[in-house]
Amino acid sequence: MPLEIPEVVINRLPLYARALAELAARGEQVVSSQTLGEMLEVTPAQIRKDLSYFGRFGKQGRGYNVQLLLAKLREILGLDRQWRVIVVGVGRLGQAIVEYGGFEPQGFHIVAAFDADPALVGKQVGRIRIRSVDELDEFLRREPVDIGIVAVPARAAQEVIDRLVAAGVRAILNYAPTTAHVPPDVAIRHIDPVIAMQSMTYHLKLRQGTSAK
Amino acid sequence: MPLEIPEVVINRLPLYARALAELAARGEQVVSSQTLGEMLEVTPAQIRKDLSYFGRFGKQGRGYNVQLLLAKLREILGLDRQWRVIVVGVGRLGQAIVEYGGFEPQGFHIVAAFDADPALVGKQVGRIRIRSVDELDEFLRREPVDIGIVAVPARAAQEVIDRLVAAGVRAILNYAPTTAHVPPDVAIRHIDPVIAMQSMTYHLKLRQGTSAK
Numbered sequence: 120m121p122l123e124i125p126e127v128v129i130n131r132l133p134l135y136a137r138a139l140a141e142l143a144a145r146g147e148q149v150v151s152s153q154t155l156g157e158m159l160e161v162t163p164a165q166i167r168k169d170l171s172y173f174g175r176f177g178k179q180g181r182g183y184n185v186q187l188l189l190a191k192l193r194e195i196l197g198l199d200r201q202w203r204v205i206v207v208g209v210g211r212l213g214q215a216i217v218e219y220g221g222f223e224p225q226g227f228h229i230v231a232a233f234d235a236d237p238a239l240v241g242k243q244v245g246r247i248r249i250r251s252v253d254e255l256d257e258f259l260r261r262e263p264v265d266i267g268i269v270a271v272p273a274r275a276a277q278e279v280i281d282r283l284v285a286a287g288v289r290a291i292l293n294y295a296p297t298t299a300h301v302p303p304d305v306a307i308r309h310i311d312p313v314i315a316m317q318s319m320t321y322h323l324k325l326r327q328g329t330s331a332k
Numbered sequence: 333m334p335l336e337i338p339e340v341v342i343n344r345l346p347l348y349a350r351a352l353a354e355l356a357a358r359g360e361q362v363v364s365s366q367t368l369g370e371m372l373e374v375t376p377a378q379i380r381k382d383l384s385y386f387g388r389f390g391k392q393g394r395g396y397n398v399q400l401l402l403a404k405l406r407e408i409l410g411l412d413r414q415w416r417v418i419v420v421g422v423g424r425l426g427q428a429i430v431e432y433g434g435f436e437p438q439g440f441h442i443v444a445a446f447d448a449d450p451a452l453v454g455k456q457v458g459r460i461r462i463r464s465v466d467e468l469d470e471f472l473r474r475e476p477v478d479i480g481i482v483a484v485p486a487r488a489a490q491e492v493i494d495r496l497v498a499a500g501v502r503a504i505l506n507y508a509p510t511t512a513h514v515p516p517d518v519a520i521r522h523i524d525p526v527i528a529m530q531s532m533t534y535h536l537k538l539r540q541g542t543s544a545k
Contacts, residue, residue: 133530134511159511196530197537204529215428216525221509225526265536266529289539290532292525296434298347298372306535308528312429312505313438315521316417316479317346317409319503322519323478324410326502 128169132196134159135166139189151182198226203264206232207279208271209239209249212294216270217244227266231258235275252279259286266290273297280307341382345409347372348379352402364395411439416477419445420492421484422452422462425507429483430457440479444471448488465492472499479503486510493520 138158142150152163159166170188173195193199204222206213209232217232233252234240240251250258267283269276269291276295283291284305291307293299296314301307351371355363365376372379383401386408406412417435419426422445430445446465447453453464463471480496482489482504489508496504497518504520506512509527514520 129534130531132534133527136530137509137527138511160513195534195537197533198530200533200537202529202533202536211428211431215424218424219525221526222529225530227526227529266532268525290529290536292529292532296350298351300373304539306532308532310523310525310528312432312481312523313434313440314346314350315505315523316415316435316440316503317349317411317438318343319479319505319519319521320410320413320415321342321345321408323415323503324408324413326517 124172128172131159131161131169132192133198135169136189136192136196136198139185139192142185143189147185149182150185150188155183201226201228202266203262204229204266204268205258205264206247206268206270207234207252207255207283208269208275208295209234209242209244210236210270213268213270214244216268216294217247229268230262230264233258235271255282256286259283259288264288266292268292268294269299270294337385341385344372344374344382345405346411348382349402349405349409349411352398352405355398356402360398362395363398363401368396414439414441415479416475417442417479417481418471418477419481419483420447420465420468420496421482421488421508422447422455422457423449423483426481426483427457429481429507430460442481443475443477446471448484468495469499472496472501477501479505481505481507482512483507 135155138155139150152166155166156163173191204227206216206229209217213232213234217229222229229247231250232244232247233250233255235252239249242249267288267290269279271279273295276293276297276299280291280293280299280301284301289305291301291305292310293307294310296311299307348368351368352363365379368379369376386404417440419429419442422430426445426447430442435442442460444463445457445460446463446468448465452462455462480501480503482492484492486508489506489510489512493504493506493512493514497514502518504514504518506520506522509524512520
């Protein structure tokens with residue numbers, strides 16, 4: 120049954136969890152789908168529909184119990200767990216990823232980082248020593264890894280992702296500016312600021328009209 | 333008429349443009365919706381439907397002319413233009429953004445960067461000297477800016493975004509891990525690796541079953 124939940128719904132759940140954590144931190148005990156909707160710019164009807172996939176959380180007209188719903192979402196999403204993460208590609212972007220302080224508090228523990236550049240191998244980035252990408256396959260045979268973050272150049276991305284998938288990594292966060300492919304049993308998300316900006320310039324251009332061409 | 337195009341369609345157009353640019357670079361002259369669909373993991377029917385919003389690009393059974401369709405998409409998305417971008421928040425992440433080599437070739441020109449930390453102000457990052465965020469409003473009165481990239485801590489994001497919007501910036505790329513709000517005539521996109529990973533742990537957890545709890 121949980122397999123039938125649409126991907127767009129699953130993608131919204133972490134946003135619900137984050138908003139509920141904010142409400143809990145403020146001491147709120149109950150929240151309406153209206154209020155949650157305003158926080159997230161989702162319609163209340165959408166929120167009720169999304170959450171209905173996972174059971175009955177709210178009493179009609181009473182709103183949702185913040186702590187209960189948050190606990191349930193954290194369980195559904197596995198947010199109460201530690202996840203082991205590696206980073207492949209430790210150039211400027213990869214270094215910023217390794218040193219980013221936002222992953223650890225959310226249970227994403229970076230256990231190793233790899234690069235193909237001999238000049239980078241052995242270098243220390245925060246608490247991580249960069250390993251050669253030649254050690255990747257052996258590392259993955261030895262150590263369990265949940266998520267692979269790929270921050271290599273576009274031309275190298277598919278090969279790196281194939282190696283991660285072949286070694287059993289089942290979730291890929293791809294920062295390389297290319298559409299990489301994974302088998303159906305592997306999850307992949309793309310982080311691409313250029314694509315995000317290009318979808319906004321459509322609106323900017325419309326607004327500025329043809330005179331600005 | 334162009335205003336009625338669904339946002340999900342607009343968000344896919346830059347991916348079509350990137351795939352077509354790859355095909356053009358390889359010397360391909362014609363592409364079928366099947367091939368394009370395989371490159372992007374979108375169904376051929378979806379591609380035909382998306383592109384039909386903008387006119388008739390393909391002849392039935394003949395595929396799309398790569399160069400013509402690419403040129404049209406570049407025009408629609410404003411990819412043939414230079415866009416002026418500023419970065420607010422130049423900590424580790426902001427510095428990686430300023431130094432990222434992928435923006436400039438796509439027409440996104442970073443013209444200034446701002447931070448609230450006096451220790452950072454005046455520091456050089458690549459070709460950009462970091463300015464005090466106190467200069468932000470005056471800078472925006474003087475200089476045209478198309479896109480504001482926000483890489484400040486979550487608690488500061490909404491205030492910074494409000495200042496950008498008040499000064500006339502009409503597109504925001506938000507890296508702060510929070511759901512920030514903008515008026516309906518402003519475009520916003522969120523780049524959030526934690527949210528992306530949390531939507532994948534749902535799948536990881538399902539796959540690992542209850543034993544791994």
